[in-house]
Each structure stands twice: as C-alpha cells, then as structure tokens.
Amino acid sequence: MDAKERMAIARQQPRELSPNERITNFDEVVFGFDEETAVREAERCLQCRKPKCVEGCPIHNDIPRFITLLREGKVEEAYWADRETNSLPAICSRVCPHEFQCEGSCIRGKKGEAVAIGMLERYIVDWMVANGKNLTKSCAIPKEHKVAIVGSGPAGMTVANILAHAGYRCTIFESLPVLGGMLGVGIPAYRLPRAIIAAEFESLKSCGVDVVTNTTIGKDKTLAQLKADGFSAVFVGVGAHSSRKLGVDGEDLDGVFHGVDYLRKINLGEEMTLGRNVVVVGGGNVAIDCARTALRTGSDKVFILYRRGKEEMPASVAEIHHLEEEGVKIEMLAAPVKIHGENGKLNRIECIRMKLGECDTSGRCRPVPVEGSNFMIEADSIVPAISQDVNLGAIDGVDLKLSRWNTIEIDEVTMQTSVDWVFAGGDAVLGPETAAKAIYQAKEAAASIIRMFEGRDLKEGRVSED
Ligand SMILES: Cc1cc2nc3c(=O)[nH]c(=O)nc-3n(C[C@H](O)[C@H](O)[C@H](O)COP(=O)(O)OP(=O)(O)OC[C@H]3O[C@@H](n4cnc5c(N)ncnc54)[C@H](O)[C@@H]3O)c2cc1C
Numbered sequence: 123m124d125a126k127e128r129m130a131i132a133r134q135q136p137r138e139l140s141p142n143e144r145i146t147n148f149d150e151v152v153f154g155f156d157e158e159t160a161v162r163e164a165e166r167c168l169q170c171r172k173p174k175c176v177e178g179c180p181i182h183n184d185i186p187r188f189i190t191l192l193r194e195g196k197v198e199e200a201y202w203a204d205r206e207t208n209s210l211p212a213i214c215s216r217v218c219p220h221e222f223q224c225e226g227s228c229i230r231g232k233k234g235e236a237v238a239i240g241m242l243e244r245y246i247v248d249w250m251v252a253n254g255k256n257l258t259k260s261c262a263i264p265k266e267h268k269v270a271i272v273g274s275g276p277a278g279m280t281v282a283n284i285l286a287h288a289g290y291r292c293t294i295f296e297s298l299p300v301l302g303g304m305l306g307v308g309i310p311a312y313r314l315p316r317a318i319i320a321a322e323f324e325s326l327k328s329c330g331v332d333v334v335t336n337t338t339i340g341k342d343k344t345l346a347q348l349k350a351d352g353f354s355a356v357f358v359g360v361g362a363h364s365s366r367k368l369g370v371d372g373e374d375l376d377g378v379f380h381g382v383d384y385l386r387k388i389n390l391g392e393e394m395t396l397g398r399n400v401v402v403v404g405g406g407n408v409a410i411d412c413a414r415t416a417l418r419t420g421s422d423k424v425f426i427l428y429r430r431g432k433e434e435m436p437a438s439v440a441e442i443h444h445l446e447e448e449g450v451k452i453e454m455l456a457a458p459v460k461i462h463g464e465n466g467k468l469n470r471i472e473c474i475r476m477k478l479g480e481c482d483t484s485g486r487c488r489p490v491p492v493e494g495s496n497f498m499i500e501a502d503s504i505v506p507a508i509s510q511d512v513n514l515g516a517i518d519g520v521d522l523k524l525s526r527w528n529t530i531e532i533d534e535v536t537m538q539t540s541v542d543w544v545f546a547g548g549d550a551v552l553g554p555e556t557a558a559k560a561i562y563q564a565k566e567a568a569a570s571i572i573r574m575f576e577g578r579d580l581k582e583g584r585v586s587e588d
Contacts, residue, residue, distance in 0.1 A: 123165060123521050125329065128165055128166055128167070128168060129166075129168075129230075129508075131162060131163075131166045132235070133163070133166065133234075133235035133236070133237070133238055133539075134155065134159045134160075134162055134163040134238060134241075134244060136153055136154065136155060136159075136238075136241055137152075137153040138152050138153065138444075139151050139153075139450070140445045141448045141449070142526055144416050144448070144560045145414075145418055145448050145449075146418065147312075147418065148271070148310060148311040148312045148418060149188040150311075150312055150313070150315050150388070151312050151444060152167055153245070153246045153312070153582075154241070154244050154245055154248045154297045155238075155241050156241070157245075157249075157553055160192065160241075160242060160245040160529075161193055161195075161381060162240060162367035163237065163238050163485075164167035164189050164191055164193040164237075164242055164556055165242065166230065166237050167186060167190075168229060168230065169186050169190065169194075169217060169357055170186070170229055171455050172185045173185065173237060174227035174228065174229055175224040175225070175227050175228050175237075176224075176344070176500060177227055178223050178224045178226055178227025178228075178558045178564045179223055179224040180556070180558040180561070181207055181208050181214075181558055181562050181565065182207060182586050182588060183204055183207045183224070183348055184203055184204075184207065185202045185224055185239055186207070187242070187449050188200040188201075188203040188204045188242075188246065189237070189239075189242060192242060192245070192246060192562060193576050194446075195334055197245075197250070197576025198250065198253075198255060198324065198377050200246045200526065201246045201247065201249075201250050201255070201257075204243060204246060205257075205259075207586070208561065209278060209279070209280045209283040209284060210276055210280060210283075210322065210557070210559065210561060210563075211246070211247050211248075211320070212241055212247045212251075212257065212321070212507050213276065213305060213318060213319070213322070213461070213557060214240075214243065214256065214315050214317050214557060214561070215243035215246075215247055215556055216242035216244060216313065217305070217309055217409045217557055218240060218438050218557065218558050219407075219438045220236075220240035221236070221241055221438055221439060221440075222282055222397060222438070223556075224239045224240075225237065225238070225239050225240065225560060226516075229260075229351045231298075234321055238312055241538045244356075244365075244499045248519065251321075251580070257321070257325060258283075258325045258328075258329070260328075260566075261286065261328070261330065261375070262286075262287055262288055263288065264289055264290075264291055264330060265287055265288075265289040265290055265291075265575075267290050267291070267354045267355070267575050268290070268292070268293070268352055268353045268354060269281070269290050269291070269353060269354065269355045269356070269357065269571060269586065270283050270292075270293055270295060270339075270348040270351075270355075270356045270357070271293065271294045271341045271356075271357045271359065271361040271476065272295050272345075272356065272358045272359065272360055272517070273294075273295075273296065273303060273358065273498075273548075273550070274294050274296040274301040274302060274306075274323075274333070274361040274546075275301055275302065275303020275305065275359055275548060275549070275560060275562070276302075276303065276304075276305060276306055276336075276457065276548065276557045276561050276564070276565040277304070277357075277359030277462075277547045277548030277549075277550075277560040277563060277567075278294055278296075278303070278357065278359040278548075278564070278566075279294075279322060279323075279326065280560070280561045280564035280565060280568065281357045281359065281545075281564045281567055282294055282326050282331045282377075283326060283570075284564075284568035284569075284572075285332060285563065285568055285572070286326060286329040286331050287411055288330060288568075288572055289366055290571075290572075290575070291328075291330060291332075292331045292334070292335045293331070293332040293333075293334060293353070294326075294331060294334065295334050295337045295339050295343070296333070296334065296335045296388075297323060297336070297337060297338035297339075297341075298335065298336070298390070299335050299336055299390065300389070300390065301323050301333065301335065302319040302322075302365075303361050304307075304320055304382075304549075304557075306359060306389060306567075307382075307385065307386045307389040307555065308382055308385050308386070308389070308408070308411070309411065310385070310389075310414065310415055310418075311409050311416070312418070313411075326410055330493075333584065334550075336541075339360075340515070340517045342528045343540075344520075345358075345517065345520045345522075345544065346520055348440070349520075349543065352446045354543065354575065355543050355544075355545065355571045355574065355575075356543060356544045356545070356552060357515075357544075357545045357546065357547070357564070357567055357568075357571070358517060358522075358530060358539070358544060358545070358546040359546065359550060360512070360513075360514070360517065360550045361384060361512070361548060361549040361550055361566065362510040362511060362512045362513075362549040362550065362554045363381050363472045363510060363513060363554055363565045364385050364507065364510060364511040364513040365381050365384075365485040365510060366506075366508050366509040366510060366511055367380070367506065368403065368458060368508065369460055369507045370458055370460050370461060372459045372460055372461025372462060372468060373461060373462065373506075374577065375398075375461055375466060375467060375468040375503060376463075376466055376467040376468065376469035376548055377381070377397070377463070377467050377469075377501075377503045377504065378461060378503070378505075378506070379396065379407065379505050380505070380507070381402075381404065381408045381412050381505055381506060381507030381508075381510075382408060382507075382510055384396075384412055384413060384415075384505055385408070385411060385415060388415055388419065390541065391481075394419065395419050395420040395421060395423060395501060396416050396419070396421050396505070396520045396552060397486060397501075397503050398421060398423055398499065398502055398504035399424075399500060399502045399503075399506075400413070400416045400421045400425075400502065400503045400505065401424075401425060401426075401427055401458075401499055401501045401503070401504045401505070401528060402422070402425070402426045402427070402504075402505040402507055403426075403427045403428075403457070403458055403504065403505065403506045403507060403508060404426070404428065404506070404507035404509075405426070405428040405429075405430065405434065405435035405436055405437060406435070406436045406437050406507070406509045407437045407441060408507040408509075408510070408554075409426055409428075409437070409505075409508075409571075410437045410441045410442065410445050410504045410509035411441075411543045412507045412509075413425075413426055413445060413450045413505075414444070414445055414448060414450070415494055415508055416505070417448055417449070417450065417519045417544065421502075424450045424451065425450060425452065425453055425522070426445070426450060426451075426452045427449070427453045427454070427456050427457065427458060427471075427473060427499075428452060428454055428455075428456070428478070428509075429448050429456065429476045429489040430454070430455065430458040430478065430487070430489050431455060431478065432452060432454055432487065433452050434487070435452075447519070453473075453480075455475060455477065455489070455491070456457045456473045456474065456475055456497075457473060457474055457476055457491070458471050458472065458473050458504065459473060459474050459491075459496065460472040460504075461504060462498075468501065468503070468576050469500065469501070469502075470499065470501065470503060471501050472494055472496055472497075472498055472499070473494040473496065473497055473498070473499060474491045474492065474496050475491070475495035476489040476490060476491055476492065477489070477490055477492050478490070479551070498542060509529065509554060510553075510554045510558030511553075512527075512530075512549065512550050512553060513527055514528060514530065514550070520541045521539060521540065521541065521562065522544065522546075523539065523540035524542060525547050527553060529550060529551055529552065529553055530546040530550050530551050531551075532545070532547070532551055532563075533547050533580075533581075534579040535580075535581050535583075536566070536567075536570040537551075537563055537564075537566045537570055537579060537583060538540045538555055538567075538569035538580060541571070543574075544586055545567040545570060545571060546563075547560060547563030547566070547567045548560030548564060551563060553584060562586055563576040566584055566585060567587065
C-alpha cells in the first residue's frame with residue numbers, strides 16, 4: 123500500500139455502549155477493535171522516519187514497530203515490542219490521554235485524524251488475553267536485596283514489575299484495602315475494568331512480589347523501620363490523594379463531597395447517592411469521572427460548573443463527549459462563591475459568571491469574575507473536583523527533602539531523593555499527572571535501584587531514552 127492509499131483510509135471508530143445501556147451500571151463503555159478494524163487502522167500509520175508519536179509518549183514506546191508487526195499479523199510479537207518499554211500496556215491502552223500524548227503528536231493529526239494508537243495497543247493486549255497468552259516475562263532467580271515499595275499505583279506496580287523480573291525481592295505496602303492506587307480508587311470501572319488491575323497483581327505475585335494492604339508507611343511502620351527490617355532500598359509512590367478545597371463559605375456543610383474522596387468511597391464499595399441534583403466543579407478527568415459516577419449511582423440531574431470555556435477543559439475530548447451523551451450539562455464560565463444550606467445541609471450554590479481575561483504564553487486565559495453576575499443553583503450535593511495535593515503527612519522517620527508544593531524532591535535523572543536509599547516517582551513527585559508519567563519515573567527509579575545494587579554509577583543515563 124502506498125502513502126496515498128494509507129492517507130485515504132479514515133480513522134476507524136470503536137463500538138460503544140449506547141448512553142441508555144451504560145448509565146445504570148459500570149460496564150466498560152468502549153469496545154475494542156476486531157481484527158479487521160485493527161489491521162485497517164494500522165494501515166493508516168505512515169511509518170514516519172522520525173516518529174513524533176514516540177516523542178509524544180512519556181515512556182517512548184516504539185509505536186511504529188508494534189503497528190508494523192500488527193499489520194503483518196504478528197500480534198504476539200507486537201505485544202512484546204510494546205511490553206519491552208512499558209510494563210503496563212493493558213492499563214495505558216485504556217487510560218492514557220492519547221490525544222495529548224502519542225496521538226497528539228501523530229503527523230496524521232496535523233491535517234486530519236491521528237492514528238488510533240491507544241485502540242491498536244488495546245487490540246494487541248486484548249488479543250493476548252483472548253488467546254490465553256502470558257502477559258509477562260518469566261521470573262528471575264531471586265537475588266539477595268529486598269526492596270520496599272510504598273503505594274500500589276502504576277508507579278509502585280512498575281517498580282515491582284521491573285525489579286521482580288530482575289530477581290529482586292519486593293514488598294508493596296498499600297494503605298488502602300484495594301490495590302492499584304488511583305487506577306483502582308479513582309478511575310471508574312467503566313473506563314478501566316477491575317479485572318485488568320487484578321491480573322497485573324496476580325502476575326506480580328506469581329513472580330514473588332509480596333503485597334501488604336491496609337498498612338500505612340509512616341503510621342504503621344516508618345521508612346526507617348523498613349530499612350531496619352532489611353530493605354536495602356525503598357521506592358515511595360504514594361500519589362496525590364488530598365482533594366483541594368474550593369475555599370468558599372459553606373464547604374463544611376453536609377452534601378459537600380470532594381472529588382477523589384467521593385470516588386474512593388464508591389470504589390471501595392460504599393453504597394451512597396448524591397441525591398437528584400448534583401453540581402460537580404472542575405474541568406478535568408476527575409470532575410468528569412465524578413459526574414458520570416453520580417449518574418450511575420442514581421442522580422438524575424448532574425451538571426458541571428467550569429470557570430473557563432469548553433475548549434479550555436483539560437479533560438480528554440472523548441470523555442467530554444461521553445459525558446454530554448449521558449446527559450450531563452456543562453455550565454461554562456461560572457464558579458461557585460458560596461454554598462448555602464439549612465440545618466447543616468446544603469440546598470443552594472451561589473455562583474458567579476466569569477469571563478476570560480489575560481492569556482499566558484501558552485494561550486491559556488485567566489478567568490475573571492463578572493461583578494454583579496451572581497446566580498443561584500438548587501442542588502442536593504456539590505462535588506468540588508478541582509485538583510489534588512500530595513499528602514506526605516504519614517511519610518516520616520527519615521529526612522526527605524520536599525519542594526515548596528509539598529511534593530518529594532528527586533534527582534531528575536536517577537529519581538533518588540535526598541536520602542540515598544529512598545527513591546520516588548509518580549504523582550508524589552509531579553503532583554496530579556498521568557499514569558504514563560508515573561510509569562516513566564518508576565522505570566528510571568527501578569533502573570537506578572538496580573545500578574545501586576550492582577555498584578554502578580546511578581547517573582549512567584535515562585533508560586527511556588536508550
Ligand atoms: C478520577 C481520576 C481519573 C484519572 N484519569 C486518568 C486517566 O484517564 N489517564 C491517566 O493517565 N491518568 C489519570 N488519572 C491520574 C492517574 O491515575 C495518576 O496520575 C496515577 O495513578 C499516579 O500514579 P502513582 O503510582 O504515582 O500514584 P497513585 O495511583 O495515586 O497510587 C498511590 C498509592 O499509594 C497509597 N499510599 C499513599 N500513602 C501511603 C502510605 N503512607 N503508605 C502506604 N500506601 C500509601 C495510596 O493509597 C495509593 O494506592 C486520574 C486520576 C484520578 C483521581
């Protein structure tokens with residue numbers, strides 16, 4: 123097929139559950155491609171000499187290579203080409219914001235639609251599962267060093283994966299009763315089925331990784347105690363789990379549920395509903411996930427309040443599309459200024475209209491309140507989902523240097539903290555970010571830990587750029 127023929131193929135669309143079929147349950151909304159669709163989509167890739175998609179992927183996966191193998195019908199080889207650089211392709215293929223990463227850099231997107239790289243990666247992983255193939259490499263013979271991993275999110279999972287396959291004995295300590303970090307207690311199951319997370323942990327356990335839940339490092343055990351217990355290195359991947367407050371009057375009333383706290387409760391199985399009328403505040407994935415979760419747990423009038431315009435929403439276009447299909451309205455250029463209530467329970471939200479003011483160099487404009495434009499919304503609940511902070515309160519026992527944003531300071535190449543046997547990565551270092559960025563830092567940290575054990579120079583260079 124020549125380039126002209128490839129250019130003539132339109133981007134393939136996945137099948138999806140209809141809005142009516144999905145808003146009463148947490149079933150996965152988007153179906154994977156079948157073989158014919160996957161190969162047709164793979165044919166759209168132009169195999170650029172300098173592939174921008176690889177640069178756009180935080181982990182620098184060799185995307186053109188796995189696409190070539192896929193279109194040659196070598197799906198298993200395509201999986202291993204992807205797995206070489208990414209320990210969690212099953213997860214990344216479903217949750218990565220591809221439009222801002224690999225697909226956002228795809229040359230075909232400049233004049234039309236990017237290659238559906240995420241859907242192709244998903245096809246490859248799903249094919250492996252459907253054909254009963256093993257998703258991980260064989261385990262290595264155990265070596266002497268033990269590593270403690272604090273937090274079971276994608277950062278911790280990646281470190282455990284790499285170190286266990288190199289023969290190091292790892293123990294993951296997780297404060298919650300469930301595993302996976304924000305993959306398990308943040309991202310809803312209709313976007314990431316829980317069986318996928320469970321399978322990753324089964325595979326880690328089969329390679330000798332111990333998993334200890336309901337254990338908070340810093341409270342139940344300190345970092346220093348881990349060292350005394352014989353762990354030669356510790357990786358801290360505790361994420362960013364503290365919901366940021368709106369800072370308006372009435373935020374302590376009943377009926378105020380902060381974004382990730384709300385999602386955590388639902389994902390831990392708490393039966394709760396937010397009432398009929400729900401207002402979610404924010405424009406990112408967390409806000410969208412809260413609104414769609416509220417619909418699925420019995421609320422029938424849900425809307426999102428966002429202080430900028432729709433184009434400025436940081437959530438992915440697909441998520442916004444699904445949200446609107448499900449009947450959630452977005453009230454743009456508006457923000458809450460006060461939460462009103464009676465007998466300790468909220469009943470109305472006072473909002474103000476905003477307009478866009480000065481723009482920064484990236485083109486993002488500052489929202490400015492329009493004086494005298496206040497208006498009221500009747501509501502049963504409000505869910506502020508405006509961001510998360512890192513909570514390192516529990517991590518003590520050693521002198522970890524923190525940044526002025528209260529994130530963990532690391533060496534940018536080695537991911538080593540101010541304490542030489544402690545490494546860190548993911549949201550605890552970056553603030554709320556993405557799974558792929560957490561995986562990138564975790565890969566670098568795992569490589570540094572191995573170098574430390576082997577007595578090599580930690581700064582040999584980044585593995586992701588090799
Ligand atoms: C609602 C929501 C939707 C999102 N959607 C997307 C998306 O679509 N795509 C995407 O790429 N990213 C998304 N993200 C972001 C992504 O989930 C995070 O960037 C990623 O999970 C960070 O990984 P991590 O391993 O650093 O931390 P986390 O996944 O947060 O994991 C940290 C773990 O550490 C545990 N922990 C904390 N303190 C301790 C302690 N002291 N002792 C023991 N354990 C501890 C926590 O309980 C948690 O399980 C979303 C986040 C949220 C909240």
